[in-house]
Amino acid sequence: MLSSRFLSFSLIAVTALFFLQSCGLVVRETKKGLTEVADSEMFWQGRHGKLTEQEMEWAKIAWQYFINNYNAETGLVNGVDSFVTANVWNIADTVAATVSAHRLGLIDNYEFDHRITPLLEFLNNMPLSYGQLPNLFYNAKNGEQESNDGWSAVDIGRLLIWLQILSDYAPQYSEYIDKAILRWNFCKVINECGELSGINRNSSKNPLPASPKEPLGYYDYALMGYKTWGFPMSHRKEPPVVSIYDIDLPASKEDSRKTGISDPLVSLPYLLLGLEFNWDTLNDQFSPDSYSSNAALADLAWRIYKVQEKRYQYERIFTARTNYRRSKPPYLLYNSIFADGYAWNTLTPEGELHPDLALVANSAAFGMWALWKTSYTDGLMQLVSPLHDPEKGWFEGRREKDGGYERTATCTTNAVVLEVLAYKMYGKLYRSQQSKSYADILMKNEFRRPACSPLDMKECRSRKEK
Amino acid sequence: MRRKNFLLLSCSVFLFFSACTGNNSPFAPVKLSDEGGKNSGKSASVSSKLAGIRERTPAPLTEEEFELAKIAWKFFEKNTQDNGMCNAVDQYPSTTMWDTASYIGGLVSAYELGVIEKHEFNMRMTKLIGMLNRLEFFNNELPNKVYHTQTGAKVDYSNQPGEVGYSAVDMGRMLIWFKIVKERYPIHAAAIDNFILKWNFSNMIDDTGTMFSAMLKDGKILYLQEGRLGYEEYAAKGFQLWGFDTERASKLEPYQTIPIYDIEVPYDSRDPRTLVAHNYVVTESYVLDAIELGWDLSSDRSSSQEVHTDQVLANFAKRIFAVQEARYKDTGILTARTEHQLDQPPYFVYDTIYSDGYPWNTMDPDGKLMPQFAAVALKGAFGIWAVWDMPYSQTLLDAVGHLYDPEKGFYEGLYENGSGNINIFTANNNGIILECLLYKAQGKILRFNQSPQPSRWDKTMDECPPEARDRAQCLREHT
Numbered sequence: 011m012l013s014s015r016f017l018s019f020s021l022i023a024v025t026a027l028f029f030l031q032s033c034g035l036v037v038r039e040t041k042k043g044l045t046e047v048a049d050s051e052m053f054w055q056g057r058h059g060k061l062t063e064q065e066m067e068w069a070k071i072a073w074q075y076f077i078n079n080y081n082a083e084t085g086l087v088n089g090v091d092s093f094v095t096a097n098v099w100n101i102a103d104t105v106a107a108t109v110s111a112h113r114l115g116l117i118d119n120y121e122f123d124h125r126i127t128p129l130l131e132f133l134n135n136m137p138l139s140y141g142q143l144p145n146l147f148y149n150a151k152n153g154e155q156e157s158n159d160g161w162s163a164v165d166i167g168r169l170l171i172w173l174q175i176l177s178d179y180a181p182q183y184s185e186y187i188d189k190a191i192l193r194w195n196f197c198k199v200i201n202e203c204g205e206l207s208g209i210n211r212n213s214s215k216n217p218l219p220a221s222p223k224e225p226l227g228y229y230d231y232a233l234m235g236y237k238t239w240g241f242p243m244s245h246r247k248e249p250p251v252v253s254i255y256d257i258d259l260p261a262s263k264e265d266s267r268k269t270g271i272s273d274p275l276v277s278l279p280y281l282l283l284g285l286e287f288n289w290d291t292l293n294d295q296f297s298p299d300s301y302s303s304n305a306a307l308a309d310l311a312w313r314i315y316k317v318q319e320k321r322y323q324y325e326r327i328f329t330a331r332t333n334y335r336r337s338k339p340p341y342l343l344y345n346s347i348f349a350d351g352y353a354w355n356t357l358t359p360e361g362e363l364h365p366d367l368a369l370v371a372n373s374a375a376f377g378m379w380a381l382w383k384t385s386y387t388d389g390l391m392q393l394v395s396p397l398h399d400p401e402k403g404w405f406e407g408r409r410e411k412d413g414g415y416e417r418t419a420t421c422t423t424n425a426v427v428l429e430v431l432a433y434k435m436y437g438k439l440y441r442s443q444q445s446k447s448y449a450d451i452l453m454k455n456e457f458r459r460p461a462c463s464p465l466d467m468k469e470c471r472s473r474k475e476k
Numbered sequence: 477m478r479r480k481n482f483l484l485l486s487c488s489v490f491l492f493f494s495a496c497t498g499n500n501s502p503f504a505p506v507k508l509s510d511e512g513g514k515n516s517g518k519s520a521s522v523s524s525k526l527a528g529i530r531e532r533t534p535a536p537l538t539e540e541e542f543e544l545a546k547i548a549w550k551f552f553e554k555n556t557q558d559n560g561m562c563n564a565v566d567q568y569p570s571t572t573m574w575d576t577a578s579y580i581g582g583l584v585s586a587y588e589l590g591v592i593e594k595h596e597f598n599m600r601m602t603k604l605i606g607m608l609n610r611l612e613f614f615n616n617e618l619p620n621k622v623y624h625t626q627t628g629a630k631v632d633y634s635n636q637p638g639e640v641g642y643s644a645v646d647m648g649r650m651l652i653w654f655k656i657v658k659e660r661y662p663i664h665a666a667a668i669d670n671f672i673l674k675w676n677f678s679n680m681i682d683d684t685g686t687m688f689s690a691m692l693k694d695g696k697i698l699y700l701q702e703g704r705l706g707y708e709e710y711a712a713k714g715f716q717l718w719g720f721d722t723e724r725a726s727k728l729e730p731y732q733t734i735p736i737y738d739i740e741v742p743y744d745s746r747d748p749r750t751l752v753a754h755n756y757v758v759t760e761s762y763v764l765d766a767i768e769l770g771w772d773l774s775s776d777r778s779s780s781q782e783v784h785t786d787q788v789l790a791n792f793a794k795r796i797f798a799v800q801e802a803r804y805k806d807t808g809i810l811t812a813r814t815e816h817q818l819d820q821p822p823y824f825v826y827d828t829i830y831s832d833g834y835p836w837n838t839m840d841p842d843g844k845l846m847p848q849f850a851a852v853a854l855k856g857a858f859g860i861w862a863v864w865d866m867p868y869s870q871t872l873l874d875a876v877g878h879l880y881d882p883e884k885g886f887y888e889g890l891y892e893n894g895s896g897n898i899n900i901f902t903a904n905n906n907g908i909i910l911e912c913l914l915y916k917a918q919g920k921i922l923r924f925n926q927s928p929q930p931s932r933w934d935k936t937m938d939e940c941p942p943e944a945r946d947r948a949q950c951l952r953e954h955t
Contacts, residue, residue, distance in 0.1 A: 251835075253735045267834065267845040351833015352749065363749060 053298040055288060056381040057434050061114070068395070069431045073116045075403030075424035076107050079150075085129030086150040090335055091402060091419040096150040098165035103425035104129065105172040109179055110425075110432035110439075126176070126183060133190035142195040144169070146210075163199040163206045164225060167232025171286060171440065174238040178443045188449035196241065197462035204244040206232060220271050222264040227279030230307070234283065237292050238440070240453075254353045255320040257313050266350045272361055274346030277318070278332040278426070280311040281377030285429050288438035299437045315378055317347060319386040321354070327410060328393055329354075330374035334406040336367075337418045345369050369407040369416055372397055373426040380430040525739060526794045532865040534781065534919040537589065544877065545913045549586045551885030551906035552579060560603030561625040565817065566884060566901035569625040570635045573646040577653040578907030580604070581768075581921075584657065585910035589917060598664075601657065605667040609674070614690065615697060617676040618642040619650075641691035644680050644702045648687070648711025652768055655717040656922050662929045669933040672718065677948035681715060685723030685944070704753060705731050705744035706761030709789060713765070716774035717922075719937045720944065728788060736835045737802035742792050748832045754843060756831040758814040759800070760908070762793040763859030767911055770920030781919040797860060799829060801868040803836070809892055810875050812856035817888050818849055819899040825849045851889035851898055852876060855908040862912035 049059040061069065079088035087107075089100040096104075108129075112122045137155050139145035145155035146162055173191065177184040201207045206229060210221040224246065233243045251261040252275075262273030283289055288299045289308035302308035318329040331347050331354070340358045345368060349355040356368040375394040379387040397415060398404045403424045406416040433439060453459045537545065555563040556579075564575035571579075580601075587597035612630050614620040620630035620639045632638035654672065658665045679699050681687055689702035703711055703725060712722035733740035744755040765771055771784035771793060784790035800811040813836070815826045822840040827850055831837040838850040857872040879897050880886045885906045888898040914921060940950035 251735065253733060253740065256733075258735060265834070267837075352747070 051300055051383060053300050054437055055284065055299040055302070057379065057383050058299075058437065059434065061431060061435055064395075065431055065434070066114070068398075069111070069114050069116060069428060071398045071400055072404055072424040072427040072431075073107070073111050074400065075419055075421070076104070076111070078402065079421065080125075081150045082128065084132045084148075084150060084153040085125060085127070086132065086148065086153065087421050088150050089421050090337060093337070094149060094151045095147050096421070097147050098144045098162060098169050100421040101129070101133075101144075101148075102165070102168040102172040103421045105169070105176050106439075107421075107425040107428045109172070109176055110428035113179075113432050113436060114428070122180075126180070130183060130186045130190060134186060134193070138193065142198050144194070160210060161199070161208075162221070163209045164221075164228045164232040166194075166199065167206075167235035168282075170235030170239055174235070174442070175286070175440050177447065178441065181443070185448040188447055188452070191239065192449060192452065195462055196236070200236060200241055200243070200462075204242050205246070206236070206243075220269075222262055222269075222271050222273035224263065226260060226262050226273050226275050231279035231283055234287060234292065238442070239449075252348050252353070254317050254348065255324060257317045257320065259313060259317060259348060260310065261348060266361060270361065272344055272350050272357060272359060274333070274344040274349035274355070274357075275314075276332040276344070276346050277314055277330065277371075277374040277377065280314045281332075281374065281381060282426075282429075283307060284311050284381045284438075285377060285426075285433045286439045290438070292442075295441055311381070314347065315382050318374075318378070319384070322386060322389075328370050328390060328408075329410075330370045330372075330378055330390055330394075330407075331368075332371045332374040334369055334371050334373070334416065334423070335418060335420050336406070336416065340364065340367075343367050343369070345371055366409075366411050367416075368410040370394060370410060371407040371423075372404050373406075373423045375407070376427050376430040380433050526791070526798055529794050529797060530865045531782070532863060532869075532916065534915070534917060537913060537917050540877075541913060541916065542589065542591075545586065545589045545591050545910060547880045547882065548885050548906040548909040548913070549582065549591045550881075550883060551901050551903065552582050552586070554884060555903065556600070557625045559626070559628055560600065560605075560607040561623070561628065562604075562903055563625050564903045568635075570622055570631065571625050571903070572622055573619050573643070573650045575903045575907075576604075576608075577646070577649040578904040580653040580657065580907075582903070582907035582910040584653075584660070584921070585907075585914035588914050589910070598661075601661070601664055602667070605664060605671060609667065609671050613674070613676075614639045614642050617678075617690070618647065618680060619675075621646070639692070641689060641697070642680070643689045644687035645689070645707050645711040647675075647680065648714035649764075651714030651718050652710075652922070655714070656768065658929075658931075659925045660923060662925065665929060665931060669931060672933060673936065673951060673954070676952055677720070678945055678952075681720055681722065681725075681944050681948070683944050685712075685721050685725055687711065687715070687722065687725045702753075704746065704755050705742060706757065706792075708744075709786075710761050710765045710769075713769055713774045718933070720947075721942070728792075734830055734835065736799050736830065737806065739795050739799045739802060741795055741799050741830055741835075743830050748843070754826055754831050754839070756815065756826045756828040756837075757796070758826070758828050759796055759812055759853070759856040759859055760814040762789075762796050763856070763863055763912075764908070765789060766793060766863045767859070767915035768921045770922070772920070777924045793863075796829065797864050797866075800860070801866070804868060804871070810852050810857075810872060810890075811892075812852045812860055812872055813850075814853045814856040814859075816851060816853040816855075816898070816905070817900050817902050819888075822846070827851060827853060848891075848893060848895075850892040852892065853889045853905075854879060854886050855905045855912075858909045858912040862915045 075091065076087050079091060081087070081094070086096045086101065087104045088094055089096045108122065108125050111117050132153050136144065136148065136153055139155065139158050139161050143161040144166060146159040148155055173187045177187045199206055199208050209223060209225065230245065233245065237243050252259050259275060261275065264271055264273045266272050289302035289304050289311055290297065291303045294303040297303055318331065321327055321329040331345050334343055334345055335341060336343065340362070342359055343364060344357050344359065346355050347353065349357060350361065354368065356364050358364065370393060372394050375390045379391045394408060397408055403419040404427050406418045406420060406423055408414070409416060429439060551566065552562055555566060561571060562576070562579040563569055564571040583597060583600055586592045587594065607628055611619055611623065611628060614630065619642060621641055621643055622631050622633060623629065624631045624635055629637050630639050632640050654668045658668055679688060679690060687702050687708070688699045691698050691700065705728065708725050709728065712725035715722045730745045731742050732745040733742050741757060743757050746755060748754050770781065771786045771790040772779055773785045776785040779785055800813065803809060803811045813827050813829050817824055825838055825840055825846050827838045829836065831839065832843055838846050840846050852872070852875065854876050857876045861869040861873040876890055879890060884901045886901070886909055888900045888902055888905050890897050911921065936951055936954045940947045
């Protein structure tokens with residue numbers, strides 16, 4: 011398979027030479043031309059190539075967040091600047107940021123190890139919620155769960171993705187990663203039909219806003235995590251039900267009028283599916299990033315992008331919508347493309363409207379910039395590239411209302427910036443090496459494997475065959 | 477193999493452009509093309525879904541249909557007061573201008589269909605217009621929203637003496653029906669003109685052609701833009717028929733569409749979250765525009781039955797039919813959605829195809845979800861039957877044609893959830909049912925008198941300036 015890649019490149023070289031000469035260009039431009047071609051959208055989705063000095067600067071700013079908010083005792087990084095709480099999604103952010111920083115040369119092998127090792131040690135020893143799965147939150151300083159809060163199947167999904175990427179990127183750690191994951195009881199979040207269930211298990215003592223059963227986008231994203239670890243997950247098909255600027259978009263099955271639960275359509279999960287998987291099927295390791303083997307998913311992500319570009323086109327409102335966090339109330343905003351019946355709805359998880367807090371979200375803008383090389387994303391980047399404090403990291407974004415800064419710095423946004431820059435340099439971030447691991451060997455032994463392994467999944471009864 | 481071909485192809489195409497043409501600046505101003513993207517084939521597929529929808533060709537009523545007309549007329553027999561006014565709801569002495577227009581619609585239809593004699597028709601019309609000419613207006617401007625039908629006094633919503641405001645949409649429907657009566661029966665024209673000349677249009681329509689309602693809040697009068705897609709254009713045609721320019725009200729914009737069963741259903745995009753007014757999509761406004769005005773422009777005095785000069789509206793109406801038929805085909809739930817009354821609290825629901833962000837939303841006037849009151853509204857079912865000659869139209873009529881009390885008229889509706897009929901009788905429902913039967917027999921109800929009649933209204937309008945506010949002022953000075 012590797013040779014097929016090589017073959018492609020030689021083919022280009024020959025073709026390129028032919029055309030360049032026919033246009034009468036001098037030979038010394040050939041090398042530059044070749045680099046341009048090799049980095050072009052012929053082979054890569056969106057932007058590809060070496061980072062410019064400015065982009066390296068952006069990466070350093072993002073990494074600054076992880077320097078400032080690092081807790082050496084646990085290896086955890088605070089979810090929000092100087093708040094010592096991290097949820098499982100943030101643990102995944104931390105792995106993503108650390109791997110990306112290493113790939114970009116921001117940290118050396120020694121520092122990489124000194125960040126990864128405490129984290130893996132923590133993952134292998136952390137208390138589990140009800141003894142089953144990672145708790146929703148941990149105290150980033152001492153690694154304790156303040157109470158049994160329950161778990162989030164979506165957050166766990168992202169962690170699974172990044173532990174798999176880490177395992178492939180630095181195989182020397184894969185044994186310890188496997189051991190951490192083998193502690194978890196997956197039967198609590200995957201049903202026999204390969205569907206995620208128990209998305210959020212909330213305790214009555216610490217009631218969090220309930221989540222939809224299949225959160226839009228995040229569900230598909232999380233599913234990839236379980237799939238990378240061999241669980242036979244089933245994707246669902248969602249009929250598009252809303253249309254904005256004549257672009258059909260998926261909408262939630264949840265009806266917030268009945269359930270009181272909002273399920274917003276936001277950019278980030280679709281962007282992460284692009285950055286990490288290039289909207290490919292999981293076993294697709296070699297196709298160029300210009301080609302997505304899961305065409306339906308790629309098309310959906312494209313529409314999510316396009317509808318935001320169209321809003322700019324028609325309304326001249328810069329748009330890059332995704333959930334974001336604030337350091338003061340309301341702490342979490344559904345900064346959506348569509349929610350509860352309305353386009354461009356901005357609300358809290360409790361359904362309170364906050365149109366004034368609509369945001370050009372940095373994480374969404376960076377993701378779109380990386381994945382689609384267009385004049386619109388050039389414009390977006392011009393708008394958001396100053397949104398940082400070199401001492402703190404990247405902000406959450408710029409308010410639509412007045413252009414003001416939303417200065418909160420978070421683990422997720424800064425991790426996404428690092429992911430984006432690593433993506434620009436290397437293309438999709440998940441490329442499985444499929445080497446035999448500790449878990450693979452353990453799984454084959456029916457006496458030793460954990461209670462709920464992919465091999466022990468019962469037959470799906472409830473679902474109708476199509 | 478496939479992949480390799482793909483590479484080669486894109487490779488050569490790209491090189492051709494990049495090597496031979498200039499480079500693009502990274503900081504060029506943002507420019508966007510209008511290309512339709514991957515959704516561009518959509519409108520074509522929608523129109524193909526609408527292609528097979530046939531409209532009804534007028535034909536004389538069958539005997540059974542004539543019986544239906546007689547039943548609907550029963551409501552008005554039972555509910556007309558000695559002074560000429562008619563109750564909006566069975567045995568409750570209160571009405572609005574909208575419901576009064578529905579009574580006029582029922583009256584004209586009953587006469588045209590031969591349910592009542594000419595003498596009864598003319599006596600009823602004379603008494604009604606006579607009573608209207610004696611009404612006290614809200615703030616001395618325009619007919620109040622509600623009147624007591626026995627005393628003719630203006631009242632509040634609890635039917636106690638008082639006033640609440642007025643509705644331009646109600647007034648628009650009234651103007652449509654008085655135009656129909658004037659054109660068909662010139663003997664009533666002078667009395668009608670006299671009534672309309674009393675109206676003060678100054679605050680109801682402005683120079684941009686926007687319509688306003690009035691309401692009282694804490695003793696102060698608020699004038700608020702009134703009308704949403706469907707009702708707004710329908711009511712505006714009433715104003716146009718009387719010579720007013722309704723430029724903004726008549727624009728379909730601002731609207732957007734939502735795909736339901738792959739049919740792009742248009743809805744008013746003014747935001748119910750901030751503007752209070754709901755943006756309900758229902759059958760009634762589109763059906764009324766069809767049966768009374770033929771989906772024609774108000775200036776169209778001569779096009780044939782098959783031609784609809786208000787083309788976009790006619791296309792929207794088709795989608796309203798198609799999406800309800802599609803729901804029936806998908807779920808087996810008979811669907812003819814429109815606002816209707818209830819026989820229990822909250823007494824009224826917007827029972828919609830789409831409203832406030834959700835398809836098939838059924839809500840009370842405050843916007844609270846009330847799915848248990850979703851119903852086949854009889855006026856909706858009759859409307860669909862009258863306008864479209866399709867198997868689904870007949871299915872609907874078969875399902876509701878028996879839902880009447882032989883002494884009181886047709887029931888308001890049939891609950892979707894199987895809990896029976898809505899046990900209430902209304903002027904609007906029975907009036908529109910009669911209109912539907914008249915449309916089935918004669919086609920478009922508005923028929924312009926081919927020999928223009930002398931008219932006090934027209935003379936006054938000719939002498940007044942065209943700008944809405946000045947004209948309204950001038951009209952007042954002429955009376």
